[in-house]
Amino acid sequence: xxxxxxxxxxxxxPAGGRRRRDGRRRRRTGQAGAxxxxxxxxxxxxxxxxxxxxxxxxxxxxxHDIAAYLFLGGVAGGSALLAAGGQLTGQxxxxxxxxxxxxxxxxxxxxxxxxxxxxxxxxxxxxxxIKLTSPMSVGSWILSAFSAGAGVAAAAEFDRMTGERLPLxxxxxxxxxxEGLAGLEAAxxxxxxxxxxxxxxxxxxxxxxxxxxxxLPFVFVSSASLAAxxxxxxxxxxxxxxxxxxxxxxxxxxxxVATEVMRRRMDPVAAEPLHEGxxxxxxxxxxALAVAGGIGTLLGGRRRGVAATAGLAxxxxxxxxxxxxxxxxxxxxxxxxxxxxxxxxxxxxxxxAGITDDSITTAG
Amino acid sequence: xxxxxxxxxxxxxxRWPDVxxxxxxxxxxxxxxxxxxxxxxxxxxxxxxxxxxxxxLGSSYDNTGALGASTWRHVAFIEQGRERIEQAQESGRALVxxxxxxxxxxxxxxxxxxxxDTPEFRWLMSSxxxxxCTHAGCLDVCPTGALFRTEHGTVVVQADVCNGCGTCVAxxxxxxxxxxxxGTAAPKTKDGEPKHGERKGEQPEVPxxxxxQKCTLCYDRLIDDQTPACAQTCPTTSIKxxxxxxxxxxxxxxxxxxxxxxxxxxxxxxxxxxDGVGGTGSVFLLLDEPEVYGLPPDPRVPTADLPRMYRLxxxxxxxxxxxxxxxxxxxxx
Numbered sequence: 001x002x003x004x005x006x007x008x009x010x011x012x013x014p015a016g017g018r019r020r021r022d023g024r025r026r027r028r029t030g031q032a033g034a035x036x037x038x039x040x041x042x043x044x045x046x047x048x049x050x051x052x053x054x055x056x057x058x059x060x061x062x063x064h065d066i067a068a069y070l071f072l073g074g075v076a077g078g079s080a081l082l083a084a085g086g087q088l089t090g091q092x093x094x095x096x097x098x099x100x101x102x103x104x105x106x107x108x109x110x111x112x113x114x115x116x117x118x119x120x121x122x123x124x125x126x127x128x129x130i131k132l133t134s135p136m137s138v139g140s141w142i143l144s145a146f147s148a149g150a151g152v153a154a155a156a157e158f159d160r161m162t163g164e165r166l167p168l169x170x171x172x173x174x175x176x177x178x179e180g181l182a183g184l185e186a187a188x189x190x191x192x193x194x195x196x197x198x199x200x201x202x203x204x205x206x207x208x209x210x211x212x213x214x215x216l217p218f219v220f221v222s223s224a225s226l227a228a229x230x231x232x233x234x235x236x237x238x239x240x241x242x243x244x245x246x247x248x249x250x251x252x253x254x255x256x257v258a259t260e261v262m263r264r265r266m267d268p269v270a271a272e273p274l275h276e277g278x279x280x281x282x283x284x285x286x287x288a289l290a291v292a293g294g295i296g297t298l299l300g301g302r303r304r305g306v307a308a309t310a311g312l313a314x315x316x317x318x319x320x321x322x323x324x325x326x327x328x329x330x331x332x333x334x335x336x337x338x339x340x341x342x343x344x345x346x347x348x349x350x351x352x353a354g355i356t357d358d359s360i361t362t363a364g
Numbered sequence: 365x366x367x368x369x370x371x372x373x374x375x376x377x378x379r380w381p382d383v384x385x386x387x388x389x390x391x392x393x394x395x396x397x398x399x400x401x402x403x404x405x406x407x408x409x410x411x412x413x414x415x416x417x418x419x420x421l422g423s424s425y426d427n428t429g430a431l432g433a434s435t436w437r438h439v440a441f442i443e444q445g446r447e448r449i450e451q452a453q454e455s456g457r458a459l460v461x462x463x464x465x466x467x468x469x470x471x472x473x474x475x476x477x478x479x480x481d482t483p484e485f486r487w488l489m490s491s492x493x494x495x496x497c498t499h500a501g502c503l504d505v506c507p508t509g510a511l512f513r514t515e516h517g518t519v520v521v522q523a524d525v526c527n528g529c530g531t532c533v534a535x536x537x538x539x540x541x542x543x544x545x546x547g548t549a550a551p552k553t554k555d556g557e558p559k560h561g562e563r564k565g566e567q568p569e570v571p572x573x574x575x576x577q578k579c580t581l582c583y584d585r586l587i588d589d590q591t592p593a594c595a596q597t598c599p600t601t602s603i604k605x606x607x608x609x610x611x612x613x614x615x616x617x618x619x620x621x622x623x624x625x626x627x628x629x630x631x632x633x634x635x636x637x638x639d640g641v642g643g644t645g646s647v648f649l650l651l652d653e654p655e656v657y658g659l660p661p662d663p664r665v666p667t668a669d670l671p672r673m674y675r676l677x678x679x680x681x682x683x684x685x686x687x688x689x690x691x692x693x694x695x696x697x
Binding site: 049050051052054055056057058059060061062077078081082085088089116117118119120122123125126128129131132133134135136137139140190191192194195196198199200202203204205206209210213214217218220221222224225229243244246247250251254333336339340343344346347351356357358359360361362363364 | 365366368421423426429430432440442456459460462501504505506507508509510525526527528529530531533534535536537538539540541542543544545573574575576616619620623631632633634635636638639640641644650653654655656657658659660661662663666667669670672673674676677678679680681682683684685687688689690691692
């Protein structure tokens with residue numbers, strides 16, 4: 001029975017009645033409803049674990065600029081530590097190369113950060129307040145303090161390399177008097193610079209990042225160490241890279257252990273993006289490169305060519321780690337499953353443990 | 365540092381010298397008719413630009429999609445058959461049986477004759493909005509101070525301060541706040557000037573591009589003792605505005621009333637100050653599990669764990685220093 005010409009546009013009533021979990025067929029009276037005689041759902045029935053499969057949380061509106069910054073900030077921090085070590089032990093080439101690496105990495109990284117802002121011209125607003133509850137605020141101050149020291153130390157190196165050609169005038173002796181202190185100041189802010197980005201990611205509602213909050217700082221400082229050490233092995237002759245080689249091996253061990261512990265302790269659903277898809281592939285490749293770079297460093301680190309190749313593998317491993325973790329988080333925010341399933345599970349676990357007073361849903 | 369979790373008066377916690385009563389919404393979805401007048405009133409009052417491509421989303425009457433930078437009220441539509449309705453009734457009954465907090469002595473179970481017949485079909489309609497959490501993830505992680513706590517206990521963005529870093533977007537456990545981009549899909553002329561025959565769709569200029577935007581609970585109306593636009597326009601009083609304490613009491617009365625009618629599927633969302641965000645300023649009465657409406661079932665403000673995260677990051681940083689020192693010990697081997 002057709003009552004309107006538009007009834008032909010109505011989707012067909014599902015065959016055999018609507019799906020029922022318990023297998024019973026619904027008792028029907030009269031027409032099925034497809035003729036417009038009564039209301040019927042126009043949307044296919046779904047398992048309502050989510051609202052039309054739409055995300056519950058929003059992913060951070062960050063592009064690969066931020067992934068690049070995670071990597072470059074780590075390289076800068078590790079390099080400043082190595083530069084300070086070179087400074088204190090009189091390894092001048094290591095000190096120089098690592099100072100230049102630190103300022104280059106932090107410079108490009110900061111530029112990437114500013115570029116990613118919705119209003120780049122307002123980047124100085126980051127320093128309008130100091131807010132301890134905001135890892136981004138704390139990190140901006142760490143980055144500024146680090147850049148100040150790293151900048152002065154690198155300027156002194158640059159001045160020396162160019163035969164004192166920087167137009168400094170009477171400030172030249174001042175620069176060379178404070179460069180040591182500046183290098184150590186940068187080194188003091190280097191570990192926080194490498195570690196805070198982990199807190200920045202973890203202190204979000206993004207499921208995979210938040211679930212990794214206990215172990216992510218350890219992954220990030222390890223990754224920073226092996227990347228900076230790898231870069232030093234590329235730039236610096238082997239005579240002065242013994243400390244870098246040790247740091248590289250320690251970094252690889254730390255990276256492998258921390259990543260494995262992280263994956264095991266996380267909620268299994270929230271950990272999925274670390275294993276699967278593009279982000280999982282990036283992280284597997286990163287792990288393989290880290291292992292290869294570590295073994296290369298151990299076996300052939302005293303040979304310039306092998307050291308540089310191993311160093312390249314380590315730098316690439318770190319970049320892939322950051323990119324993989326970045327993408328895993330973004331992916332986890334876009335699929336409601338990663339938000340809803342772990343939350344339902346932890347809520348059920350608390351209820352099973354007798355804690356029934358802290359649910360956001362209440363009967364009254 | 366302010367209190368990071370647990371019950372508190374947010375305005376007092378933000379050290380306002382003259383704390384006003386906390387304001388909020390109570391959205392009673394059991395009487396929402398899905399007219400979307402709240403969406404329209406919100407857009408008009410706040411000059412929010414159109415977002416999306418005016419496309420049909422294939423999700424019942426919801427073609428808005430989700431809350432976002434330019435959508436501060438969003439009416440969700442869910443179509444359910446008898447089986448889903450029965451499940452909702454069961455999950456609601458389970459909540460009551462858990463001995464969840466409720467006001468007054470439990471009422472006797474309704475006699476079978478009082479229980480309404482389960483309908484063959486129902487529409488759930490719910491007008492979602494920013495929760496104005498007691499512990500707001502967006503506010504906590506904002507580095508510039510652009511997001512602030514008002515004297516009414518609500519959370520508002522200062523568009524002229526925000527630099528669009530986007531941290532708040534990831535920090536919100538409810539996926540409310542968003543960075544506004546020029547999401548208007550209508551093709552524009554290359555130089556932005558309207559020319560005859562080239563400009564499709566008259567589009568006013570989009571304000572506050574590139575900065576985070578969300579519901580302000582009509583802060584500009586509040587300071588003049590006006591009702592927020594959505595609550596003022598709601599024809600069924602599904603959206604109620606007022607003092608938070610009164611609204612929570614009202615919500616508890618309403619859910620008890622529905623339970624007494626045998627509608628065990630009714631439940632409150634956000635009325636518990638012991639939850640992961642310290643209770644929300646916008647309280648909802650839902651007729652099914654929160655995830656059915658696209659709401660998180662157990663949100664937790666990430667900053668609640670921040671002291672622990674800082675401690676562990678400090679430990680990791682110390683480990684990095686130790687590794688560097690270890691590497692330089694033993695000279696140039």
